[in-house]
Amino acid sequence: MQKRITLFCAFLLASVFAYGQNITVKGTVRDQKGETLPGVSVRVKDSDAGVATDANGAFSINTASNSTLIFSYIGFATKEQPVAGQTVLNVVLDESNKALSEVIVVGYGTQRKGDITGAVSVIGKKDLDQRPNTQIGNLIEGKTAGVQVVSPSGSPSATLSIKIRGTNSINAGSNPLYVIDGVPAQDTRSLNPADIETISVLKDASSAAIYGAQGANGVVLITTKRGTTAKPKVELSAYYGFASVRKKLDVLNADQYHQLATDLGYSTDWTKYTANNDWQDEIFRSGSSQNYQLAISGKNEGTSYYISGGYAKQLGVIESSEMARANFKVNLDQKVNNWLTVGTNVAYTRYNDVSITDDTNVNGGGVLLGALTTPPNIGIFNADGTYTANPFQQWENPLASLYGSTRPYKNQRLLGNAYGEIKFTPDLKFRSSLGIDYINAVSDYFLDPYLTSYGRQNNGIARNETNLTNYWISDNTLTYTKKLGKHNFNILGGFVAQKYRYENTYIQTTGFSGNTIPTTNAGSVIGSAYNNKSEKFNNSIIGRVNYDYAGKYLFTANFRADASSVFGPNTRWGYFPSFSAGWRLSEESFLKDVTVINDLKLRAGYGIVGNDQISTTNYYSYLGGVGSGANYIIGGNIQPGNYPSSIENRNLKWEETKQTNIGIDLTILNNRLTFSADAYIKDTKDLLQTYPVPRSTGFDFALKNIGTLRNKGLEFLVSSKNIVQKDFQWSTDFNISFNRNNVTALYGQQYFLNTIAGRSEASLVTEGKPLGVFYGYVYEGVDPQTGNALYLAKSGEKSSNPTADDRTIIGNPNPDFIYGLTNTFSYKDFSFTVFLQGSQGNDIFNATRIETEGMTGPQNQSTAVLRRWTTPGQNTDIPKASVNNTDNSRISTRFVENGSYLRVKTATLSYNLPKTIAAKLRLASIRFYATGENLFTFTKYSGFDPEVNAFTSGSSANTNGGFGIDYGTYPQTRNLIFGLNASF
Amino acid sequence: MTTKYIFRYALAASLAVSAASCKKSLDLQPISDATVNNSYNTASQAEAALAGAYNTFVSSDYYIWDNTYTSDVRSDNHYAGGDNPDFFQYDNLTLTATNSKVYGDWSNLYNGILKANTVIQRVPLITDPSLAADRKAQIVGEAKFLRAYHYFQLVKNWGGVPLVTVPVTTTDPADINTPRASVADVYNQIIADLTDAAGVLPDTYGDASVNKARATKGAANALLAKVYAQKPDRDYNKVLTYADAVISSPAGYALVSNYSDLFDDNHYNNSESILEAQFNGTTIGNWSPSLLLPPSITSTTWRKFITPSKNLANAFDSEGDVVRKNQTMLFEAAPWVDEYWSATVNGVVPFPYKQRNLVNGNSTSRQYMLRLGDIILLKAEALNALGRTGEAATEVNKIRTRAHLGNTPAATQSAMALAIEKERRLELAQEGQRWDDLVRYGRAETVMNALNETNLITGQKVNYNMTVQKELLPIPQTELNRNPALTQNPGY
Structure with a gap:
């Protein structure tokens, strides 16, 4: 715990010059659990003399042998202890209000x-x-x-x-x-x-x-x-779980597909295609997860330690997808002497995974859409052992995407720091820390030269990509703590320097003689090979003042000045101040006697913060870049060529967010009911945008500060101990958040994001609207005469041939509110926790249905198309099939669905073996549990799962501008987990 | 205070100072990228900027294969294929402003112009003594040729387009939201650039592998001939002048004796070639043949992206033109349904065959950016337009003779005009010329609406609904969104 480096360390008063025959009293202050308490005020009764406990809860004070010491600490009952000639006094404080003293x-x-x-x-x-x-x-x-x-x-x-x-x-x-x-x-x-x-x-x-x-x-x-306890503590935890998909979607069977293809005008020798696979059964499996962790920790003399090792492995519910992680961690703190403490935190992780292609259609090798749109008739393998494909298009079945290639990703990471802390005086402390984050990630890919058609065309493809991240941070801070009467000051100042270096190498080769060697060296042709390095440096000055008067009036002021190498020299430094204040009304005399109120605090704050997260490729864009590799062959020789790669912008700087927050904290009824509410307004300006410029400039984007954005919201937290009895406890925690997002100014710019194949983009960022609204046509049903889809035109008429101008905003993926509700019941050694979680009022754009109901080609379709229009005069909700024409399946309200959901996120039943039995097993404690995740989901959403966000992994631009799209996305799973935690 | 305290303060101070002395660290320079300040200072950097400008010919979709879409697929020569609905819009003349290819091509061409503009602006400022004055002038001339080549593609396809001749250095909307220039202004810029280029470029640089890779005086003259023919107020006297300048050039352009030599991948940089994009098939490879060639060559069984039309095959057959037909299309059974050639799987379908090399999915085959056969037929067109029909026949017959065909029977000026149009179609099919020819002859509507193509799957005759407005492509919707100063072409 960082308790030992707490800033609340000193209450030392100026007059340490004492008279007479004093003795030195030493000791340690602990709470009821035996944890040491730093920063406890230790005063001599009827005197101004006093000290505070250090980071380890220890104190040492000169006082008369017959005096009385007063120990006080917020959240704990004040305790008076006569010295009575003792030189060692170990004191245990009782908690008065646990939450507040946390x-x-x-x-x-x-x-x-x-x-x-x-x-x-x-x-x-x-x-x-x-x-x-x-x-x-x-x-x-x-x-x-x-x-x-x-x-x-x-x-x-x-x-x-x-x-x-x-x-x-x-x-x-x-x-x-x-x-x-x-x-x-x-x-x-x-x-x-x-x-x-x-x-x-x-x-x-x-x-x-x-x-x-x-x-x-x-x-x-x-x-x-x-480490916290003198006795070494060994903790073991392990669990094993099973995962499955929540549901399958209904697609056409072999006969129905045959009929559809025939209706669409596709004919083939159907006797060759006699299988009837539901491809969802082929790609889905029962997943599993396992996790093991062993930790040993302890604390003695000036040393505390925590050493752990862990291993986790997950097999996804889609074939071939998996993740494995091994961790090792050491945390050490050593008090060298009474003025120097040193320590280190180090973690090493080895992370591997295999991902699958999702968020794209069957043409792009998307596994989910492949499973939904591959004809059931074709079987898995051809006679020659290659993967089958759609009879009318060489779209291979989804197993080709899963097993036609190997795709291991390996990531090794060392994250940690070492620090030293010097105490100049009991009030003044200096801390210096050097941290590193070193990540080496390797992505390999090998496409078999036989199994898939793309592999056969290229005679195999191998790729190797290495990403190396090297980061260091140096923090140097000075802290000064002072108490003057009822005035408490805590002042912090310091310097921070950070450097980030990124290196990348990539090679792709083709032309393999076989599949025995999957690495790039065996390819006969180097397709591309490159290497990139970039750096970023940040330098900062930080400062903070905390002041309170009698724990009643609380003030905090922060200041940070930041300089970053990625911004233009004119705008390199940014200044970020903040102020906040709190008023503990419950400490006022007029409320002190109201026993029902344990704590009441009003809070208000204002501050400015920044955002410098730009992608590594934009690290130097203020300079106007010139890229290489645009080569050309002259006289049979390759001439190196270059090209302008970015527009210079010397005024590039960070985004700036001004946020105002007000809040209230209330604890009543003998600390059984806690309530918190916050309201905020956040205004972000100078948005750092890869601003789309007219292509007539020759460029696509320019990095620029433009636009403003507002988020405002309300948050409520309620925590209640409903029943507190010896054998039975019931507590409830509830939280709910409302956020409203609005792009307040974009200066005429719009972003169209998230392209659905053949139908343009589904998401829009535009002025006056929340981020990522859906943009398209208003669907008006099917024309009974022609069978074509009708859309609402600007003129107000229905049209089967609308223009781009007729598009409008058709949905909003931002929820009205999100919430979580946890109920915990404990009876003797059993406990049961149900955690409900939900999102309300958000839309999902179900682009999966565009692929499964569009009928634009020889893809298999969902059973909804059995209702398709076939004869004039027919009234139906599914337009007619239209080969190679997307007019009947444009991005429209037809595919916008209510994405609200409430789900039993987790339900956990656990059992603690009674201490007496545990002791016989030489265990301090052992707990068994069973957890169900996503057990029940209440939603109107028709897709696999409502928690879906295609296009949000990868580039951050899409994360912000477009979410809530389902485009053959890997669904969330339902998990059943059994585990145990033991300590000895 | 004791010495112990002094020691502690000193230690703390030294740490703080070391952390703060980082001002220099903030001035980081790119490691793997150059900047505009250090990229245009030496002779070799001037050549690198120019090579980068040429790179557009070998890296952009437009010159790799989209020009075949905008010209041959859009016209009566080819059908679209593959699986992208956007591509079928070219074939069916149902193009919309949101078509991704239209946007991509617009972007490709302007990126090429940016690179040329950068050379034109930066190279004259280079003071490196190893960059000789005449080479400096040539580099600028080559860049001006490239800029003219790209603007010619833009003005043919979209009409009057924004005229950008200087690289942008700000992101201020006032500087980057360039409105459309008139068609005449764009042509004036093209002609000015080509005239400058023809003035400074040499006839040859030395070896053919250089002469055909770079812009030459012959290339500038050939493009001038095409420009004067294509611009709305055409000037056939100028066409004749520049075509003759090419034909009589000291560079010694001459028709290759066998038509097949043009496309057999053994005669790159031949005497007929005036300019061709250069590929080595590996690091600089042409990927379009992997999307177009039949399964026997590509070993892929998915549907290919361009299919020669029945109408084109008939045009060859009606002329008895076996030589050129066999170089243009290759018939083979296709394991998919083709809505025009075969309603059943494994029917025989033709494949584009003018670019036919393919190794490991990559190709050395290239398209002629300019070739003499085109210029000779253009000369015939000019002569006929100027009333010299007999002389025109002589030129046409040069082309026909090579194709093992008899002399043209056309005798009147109007018959000769149609004969030249057809000759160009057969000679230059798949080479990105047909649509421009139809528009130039004012025949795009007549020819497209007269087409009798039946979709075998639906059993319906395709109605192309060709209009004058469809002669131009829509300004890409994305570009309209980005640049409020633009206006859409009529009809979109």
Whole structure:
């Protein structure tokens, strides 16, 4: 725990010169659980003399041998202890209000929850234990207000993206800054959730401003576990789970397909095609997940340690998709002497996965759409062992995409830091930390030269891509803490420097003599080979002042100045201030006697934060780049050629978000009911946009600061201990968030995003609308005379031949609200937790149906097309088939569906073996559990699953501008997990 | 304060200073990219910028194969194939402003213009003494030729287009939202650039592999002949002048004796070639043959993207033209349904055959950017238009003789005009010329609406509904979205 480096360390008063025959009293202050308490005020009764406990809860004070010491600490009952001549006094404090005394990790330090003036959410041990999973995003989903987890798909290799209080940006990254034990990081996929102690989410500008130009999307602070008990603690956890798809979609069988193809005018020798496969049965399987973790931790003399190792493996519900991860972690802290502490956190991860092609149609090798649109008639293999294809088009069956190639991805990562902390005086502390994040990722690909037609054409294709990321950060901070009467000050100042270096190599070869060697060396022709390097450097000055008067009036001011190498020299420095204040009304005399109120606090804050997340390819774009590789052959020799690659923009700078937050925290009824509400307005300006420029410039995009965006919202958290009895407890946690997003100015620009094959783009970013609204035609049904689809024209008439101008906004993927509800019941050693999670009011654009109901070619279709128009005068909702013509399946309201859902995200039943039995087994504790994930889903959505976001993995531009599209996307799965946690 | 404290302060201060002394670190320069400031200073950099400009011929979809779509598929020569509905819009004359190929081609051509503009602007400023003055002038001349070549494609396909002759250096809408220029202004710019180019470019540089790879005086003259013929206020005297300049060029352009030599992949950079894009089939490869050639060559069994039309096959047959038909199309059984040639799988379907080399999915085959056969027929067209029908027949017969055909029977000026049109069709099929010819002769509507093509799957005759407005492509909708100063072509 970072308790030991807490900033609340000193309450030392000036007068340490004492009279007479004093003795030195030493000791340690702990809570009831035996955890040491840092920052506890230790005062001599009827005197001004006093000290505070250090990071290890220890204190040392000179006092008269007959005096009395007063120990006080917010959230704990104040305790008076007579010295009575003793030189060692170990004290245990009783908690008065656990929630308020909880120490929360904030930027560059910790703070007691009761003192927080910004909007900070904490996900603690209780939430983390409840949901065994492999990704941190899963742990956060639905657990706190204001945080939306956008999962692109149910693939084991999917990277979840997290949006805090809506999306602030159109083109720049929208992911929050993750800070793992003080080291900022982008990729959290390789992080082992089992090592996490707590997660703090800094939601508003006043709490995130200390991260300046990186803080606009909010900050997620992840703190890993540390040793806490003198006795070494060994913890083992393991689980095994089964995964399946929620449902299958109904497609035509072999006879029905034969009929459809015939109606469309396709004829072939049908006697050759006698199979009847439902391809969904071929690609789906029962998935599995397993996870093992062993950790040992402890704390003695000045040393605390935590060592863990873990292994996780997941087999996805689609054939061949998998993920495996092995972790190793060491956290060490050593108090060298009374003024120096050093420590380190190091984690090594090996992450492998195999992903599948989704989010594209059968032409592009999309597995899901392949399964839905491949004719059932053709069987899996041809007589010669190659994969079969559509009789009328060489679209191979989806197993060719799954097993025609091997696609291993391997990622090795070393993330960690080392720090030293020097205490100059009890008030003044210096901390220096050097962190690194080193990632080596290798993607290999080998397309068999025989099995698939593309493989045969190229005689096999092999690719090898290596991405090397090297990052370091140096933090140097000075902290000064002072108490003057009832005035408490805490001042922080420092420097931060960060450097990021990215290297990439790529080679592709073709022309293989066989499939025995899958690496590029065996290819006879080098198709392309390249190598790229880029760098980024950030330099920052940070400062913060916390001040409170008697714990009643709380003020925080932050300041950060940031310079980044990726921006123009004129605009390189950005300045990010923030201010916030809190008023603990419950400490006022007029409320102190109202016993029903345990705590009441009003909070307000304002701040400016920035966003500098631009892609590595744009790192130098303020300069006006010239690219290489545009070569030409003259005289039989290749002449190296270059080309202008970007428009110079010397004024390029960060996006800037101004956020105002007000909030209220209320605890009543003997700390049984806690209520929190926050309201915010976030205005982002100077949006960093890869701004589409007219192609007549010769360029496609220019990186530019243009446009404004607003997010505003409300968040509510309620936590209730409904029943607290000796044998039975019932508690409820509920959170709900409302966010409204609006692109307030784009200066006439529009972004059309997310192309659906043959039908243009489905998503639009335009002024006056939320990000990523769906754009297309208004469907008016089927013309009974012609069987053509009718659309609403601008003139108000129905037309089967509308123009591009007739398109309008046809849906909104942004939810009205998202919510989570957790109920926990404990009876003796049993506990049962049900976690419901939902999203309301969002639309999904079901582009999968365009492919399965469009009838534009020889694809198999869904059973909906059995209703298609066939004869004049027929009234139906499905237009006639139209080969090679997309007019009857344009992007329209026909494919916009209600995406609201409520699902039983997890239900966990667990049993703690009684301590007496555990002891006989020489265990401190052992817990068995069974968890069901996505057990029930209530939705009107017709696709595989409503939690779907095609096009959101990969380029960040799409993440922000278009989500809620289903285009043959890897569905979310239903999981059943059995596990145990044991400690000894 | 004790020495211990002093030591601690010193340690802290040194750490803080080391962290703060990072000002220099902020001025990072690209590692794997150059910048405009360090890329146009030396003689070899001038050549690299020029090579980059030529690269458009071998890297852009437009010159790789889309010009065949805009000309041969859109006209009566070929059908669309493959599986992309956007491509069928060319065939059926149902093009819309959102067509991805239309947008891609517009973008390709303007990117080529940017590269040429960059050479034209930057190279004259280079002070490197190893860049000789005459070479410097030639480089600018070559770039001007390229710029004219691209603008010619733009003005033919879209009419008056934004005229951008200087690379942009800002993103200010006032600087980048260029409105459309008039058709006349675009042609004036093309003619000015080509006249400048013809003035400074040499007839030859040395070896044929250089002479056909680079713009020469002959190339500039040949393009001038085509431009003067195609512009609305055409000038056949000028066409004749420039065609003759090519024919009598010291570069020694001459028809190859066997028509098949033009396409057999053993006679690249031949005497008939005036300019051709250069491929080596590996690092600089032409990928379009892998999308067009039959299964026996590509070993892929999916439907290919362009199919010669029945009307074209009939045109060869009616002329008894076996030589050129066999070089233009290859018949083979196709494992798919073709709506014009075979309603059943494994029927015999023709495949485009003028680019036929393919190794590991890549090709060295190339399209002629300019060739003498075209210029000779253009000369015939000019002579006939100027009333010198007899002389025109002489030129036409040069082409026919090589194709093993007898002399043209056309005797009147109007019959000769039609004979030349047909001769051009048979000689230049698949080479991106047909649509321009139909438009130039004012026959696009007549010819397209007279077509009798039946879709065997639906059993319906295809109605092309050709109009004068369809002679031009739509301005891409995406470009209209990006540039509010633009207006759409009528009819879209």
